[in-house]
Amino acid sequence: xxxxxxxxxxxxxxxxxxxxxxxxxxxxxxxxxxxxxxxxxxxxxxxxxxxxxxxxxxxxxxxxxxxxxxxxxxxxxxxxxxxxxxxxxxxxxxxxxxxxxxxxxxxxxxxxxxxxxxxxxxxxxxxxxxxxxxxxxxxxxxxxxxxxxxxxxxxxxxxxxxxxxxxxxxxxxxxxxxxxxxxxxxxxxxxxxxxxxxxxxxxxxxxxxxxxxxxxxxxxxxxxxxxxxxxxxxxxxxxxxxxxxxxxxxxxxxxxx
Amino acid sequence: xxxxxxxxxxxxxxxxxxxxxxxxxxxxxxxxxxxxxxxxxxxxxxxxxxxxxxxxxxxxxxxxxxxxxxxxxxxxxxxxxxxxxxxxxxxxxxxxxxxxxxxxxxxxxxxxxxxxxxxxxxxxxxxxxxxxxxxxxxxxxxxxxxxxxxxxxxxxxxxxxxxxxxxxxxxxxxxxxxxxxxxxxxxxxxxxxxxxxxxxxxxxxxxxxxxxxxxxxxxxxxxxxxxxxxxxxxxxxxxxxxxxxxxxxxxxxxxxxxxxxxxxxxxxxxxxxxxxxxxxxxxxxxxx
Numbered sequence: 360x361x362x363x364x365x366x367x368x369x370x371x372x373x374x375x376x377x378x379x380x381x382x383x384x385x386x387x388x389x390x391x392x393x394x395x396x397x398x399x400x401x402x403x404x405x406x407x408x409x410x411x412x413x414x415x416x417x418x419x420x421x422x423x424x425x426x427x428x429x430x431x432x433x434x435x436x437x438x439x440x441x442x443x444x445x446x447x448x449x450x451x452x453x454x455x456x457x458x459x460x461x462x463x464x465x466x467x468x469x470x471x472x473x474x475x476x477x478x479x480x481x482x483x484x485x486x487x488x489x490x491x492x493x494x495x496x497x498x499x500x501x502x503x504x505x506x507x508x509x510x511x512x513x514x515x516x517x518x519x520x521x522x523x524x525x526x527x528x529x530x531x532x533x534x535x536x537x538x539x540x541x542x543x544x545x546x547x548x549x550x551x552x553x554x555x556x557x558x559x560x561x562x563x564x565x566x567x568x569x570x571x572x573x574x575x576x577x578x579x580x581x582x583x584x585x586x587x588x589x590x591x592x593x594x595x596x597x598x599x600x601x602x603x604x605x606x607x608x609x610x611x612x613x614x615x616x
Numbered sequence: 617x618x619x620x621x622x623x624x625x626x627x628x629x630x631x632x633x634x635x636x637x638x639x640x641x642x643x644x645x646x647x648x649x650x651x652x653x654x655x656x657x658x659x660x661x662x663x664x665x666x667x668x669x670x671x672x673x674x675x676x677x678x679x680x681x682x683x684x685x686x687x688x689x690x691x692x693x694x695x696x697x698x699x700x701x702x703x704x705x706x707x708x709x710x711x712x713x714x715x716x717x718x719x720x721x722x723x724x725x726x727x728x729x730x731x732x733x734x735x736x737x738x739x740x741x742x743x744x745x746x747x748x749x750x751x752x753x754x755x756x757x758x759x760x761x762x763x764x765x766x767x768x769x770x771x772x773x774x775x776x777x778x779x780x781x782x783x784x785x786x787x788x789x790x791x792x793x794x795x796x797x798x799x800x801x802x803x804x805x806x807x808x809x810x811x812x813x814x815x816x817x818x819x820x821x822x823x824x825x826x827x828x829x830x831x832x833x834x835x836x837x838x839x840x841x842x843x844x845x846x847x848x849x850x851x852x853x854x855x856x857x858x859x860x861x862x863x864x865x866x867x868x869x870x871x872x873x874x875x876x877x878x879x880x881x882x883x884x885x886x887x888x889x890x891x892x893x894x895x896x897x898x899x900x901x902x903x904x
Contacts, residue, residue, distance in 0.1 A: 368720040372709065379708035379744075447703035454668060454698035455764065456690040457721040612670075 365457065369465030377439075377469055387435050387473060388480070391427035395419060395481060398547075399489055408551035413578065415549070420485035421577040422546045425508075425570045427477035432470045432509050434533050436516035439466060441529045444520065449611045459611070467513050474509045475502075500576040500586050507591050508569040511598025515565070518601040521608035525615050540566045565597035619646040621681060621768055621799045622667060628675035629662050629823075636662045638823035639676070644801060646767075649794050651814035651831075652803045655896050659823040660803045661701060664772050667801065668698050681768060694722055697761030701772040701803075704753075707746035711737050711756055714745060715763050722764035735759040735789050751782025755789055768799045775809060787812055807889040817888075821896045831888055840886045846878040 377383050402415040409418065440463075443449050452462050478501070485491035494501065519536075523529050541547050543557050544567035550558060561567040572590035622644035629637040637659045644650040654660045665671040666678060669685035669692075678685060683692050705714055712728060719725035732741050735755040745753060754774060761769055771790065775783045783806075790813055793800060804810055810817050811831045818828045827834055842860040844867065846853055857863045860883060871878050 365720070368717075372706075372713065372717045375713065376706050376708045443706075446705075447700050448706065450670070451698065451700055451703050451760075452721075454670070454693070454696075454700075455718065455721040456693040456723075458690075 362458075362461075365461050366464050366468065369457075369461050370468040373465040373469045374472070377435075377473070383435060383439070387427075387431050388477065391423050391430060391477060391481060392484060394426070395423040395484060396488075398423070403489070407549040409549065410578070414489075414491070416485065416489035417491050417578065418549050418574075420481060420489070420491045421574045422570065424478055424481045424505075424577070425566075425573050426541060426546050427481055428474045428505055428508055428573075429512050429537065429566065429569070431473040431477055433512040433516035433519070434537060435473070436466055436470055436513055437519045437523065437533050438529050440517065440520045441523045442526050444610065445526045445613045445615055447613055450613065453611050463517065470513055470516075471506070471509055474505060478505055494577055497576050501573075503586060504569075504572050504576050504591065507598075508573065508594055511565060511569070511594045511601065514598045514601035514605060516601075517609060518604035521604065521610065537566075540564055543567075544570050546570055565594045568593045620644065620679075621646050622650075622801065623679045624663075624667075624676065625678075626676035627663065627666065627673055627678060629659070629666065629671070630674040635674075636823055637666075637673075640820065640823070640825055642818055642825065642828070644799060646799055647794075647797050648815040649790070649800045649802060649813050651810035651817045652801065652820070653805065653807070653810055653817060653892060654803075654820040655805065658820050658896070660820065661772060663820075664770055664801070664803055668696070668770055669693075694724075694764060695767050697764060697766035697769040699754075699757050699761045699769070699771045699774060701776070703757060705745040705756060705760070708744055710742050710744050711748070711759075712741045714756060715759055718760045719763045724765060725763050726765040728763065731759045731763050734762060734792060736785060749782070751778055751785060754778070754782075754786060758786075758789060762793070766798070768801065769793060771800060771802045773803055773805070775804070775806065783809070807887070807892050811888045819892060819895055826895045827891070834888060834891055840891075843884045843886075844882070845884075846881040848876065848878065 398419045399416050402419075405415045406412045407415055407418040440449070449462060453459060482491075482493050486493050519533065523532050540561065543553070543561040544564070545553060545558070545561070546566070558567070568590040572587040572594065575587050575590075576585070620643050622642070624640055624642045627637055627640040628635065640659075640663060652660055652663070662671065666673050667680050667685055669680075669688045672686055680688070681692060681695050685692075706717075709717065711732060715728045715731055719728055729741075732738055735758055737752060737755055737759065740748060740752060745756060748756065758771070758774065761771075774790070775786045778786065787809070790800065790802070794813075800813075802810075802813065814831055816829065817831050817834055819826050819834070839858075841856040841858050844855045844857060844860060844864060846867075855863065864883060868878070
């Protein structure tokens with residue numbers, strides 16, 4: 360089989376396993392939707408002091424898409440790779456003629472598809488329930504921004520597995536990293552309510568930059584906004600750093616006994 | 617040797633100051649079931665992982681199917697099947713899907729339905745792995761190693777933790793593989809398993825081979841004394857003898873003469889387990 364055929368073969372089975380796993384479906388697909396509904400219900404009708412004032416829901420739709428993309432890539436990959444590694448499945452797979460990259464590529468493909476699906480799902484809910492316009496004219500920029508972010512957060516997720524010693528440690532470590540950064544980066548709390556020191560701190564990390572880049576291409580209020588190359592470059596640098604760490608430290612064999 | 621599938625000369629493996637494998641020689645021939653026995657920590661899994669290409673060695677020569685496993689490429693991996701000591705399969709894929717996934721990794725896989733029948737999971741073909749018993753999961757694991765139709769199969773402690781029924785089923789599967797002409801490298805610490813399945817046995821202890829042979833003649837079992845035991849007047853009597861027929865005759869003749877009964881009369885030959893325990897006694901003492 361060619362490389363592409365091997366990838367598709369692996370991807371097909373990874374998709375099956377993903378959609379049948381209630382935990383992955385809940386945390387990756389349902390949870391962002393539930394968050395959007397909660398934020399829209401609690402803060403709906405208010406405005407956010409960004410770009411001269413926009414509806415809260417217009418703020419939260421791109422924010423939750425940002426979260427959903429990171430969740431489908433970094434979080435989901437780190438969790439599923441650690442589980443497969445500690446179960447011995449990665450080691451077992453390496454004992455077959457299948458090239459090693461296929462096992463990673465199948466899961467990365469799964470993450471990319473789920474990230475795109477979440478874009479569609481959250482954007483549609485935003486439009487149907489809260490009247491948040493879908494910026495059709497900026498669709499190419501939106502997809503490019505999302506794919507750069509998805510690629511970078513996939514690399515970071517694979518790199519993170521090296522710091523996770525066991526299956527039990529996976530969820531606490533991933534959440535301890537991501538949850539505070541969602542708050543500090545303005546994903547959960549609109550940035551007009553965050554002290555500037557907090558934002559400067561969050562600016563060190565890729566979540567804030569991915570959110571800004573995505574918000575600027577998504578928010579219909581920001582006329583003429585185009586790809587935010589500065590933010591995307593920082594996201595990409597984090598991604599490349601993740602890739603290098605992953606190449607150096609990723610392990611195929613279980614760490615636990 | 618032309619029909620040698622695995623050939624090891626002076627294999628050594630060191631982890632820091634600790635030498636886990638200290639100069640092992642062995643030969644596995646095509647079509648045989650070879651059992652590799654030893655207590656936990658004797659170097660079994662290290663040796664197997666070197667043969668499977670997972671680990672580098674510190675010294676010695678190793679050939680598996682004519683190649684050095686350290687440099688075994690895809691073509692070599694097409695010809696071997698591996699069942700790891702512990703591996704949990706994807707809980708959300710069915711038996712048929714797990715086998716289909718692995719079949720896609722090989723150029724000329726064996727048909728999935730045939731593999732399902734080989735490992736006796738016909739009734740569970742569409743059940744997800746999470747719904748299988750431990751023994752059934754292990755048989756699926758063996759099926760995944762077989763789906764590439766390998767010439768050589770590594771089974772690392774395939775029945776550890778099984779109930780007697782599940783072990784018997786796993787043994788039937790392994791015996792069936794021998795009939796297909798597969799060469800099987802089996803590690804185990806169950807003597808009855810080796811006795812039942814293996815054509816040849818090698819026992820290692822502390823990284824060295826302590827005995828090699830067929831299950832029946834291992835460690836000069838033929839020449840070891842037979843034990844005759846019985847109870848007489850409430851007292852346990854146990855006698856070791858190299859002439860059991862004559863001694864037993866004399867013993868029973870005397871008992872009949874005196875009208876005594878020999879309660880619990882038993883004549884036992886040393887079994888593989890006795891040989892194993894005597895050969896690996898040092899390990900047991902040090903708790904290794």
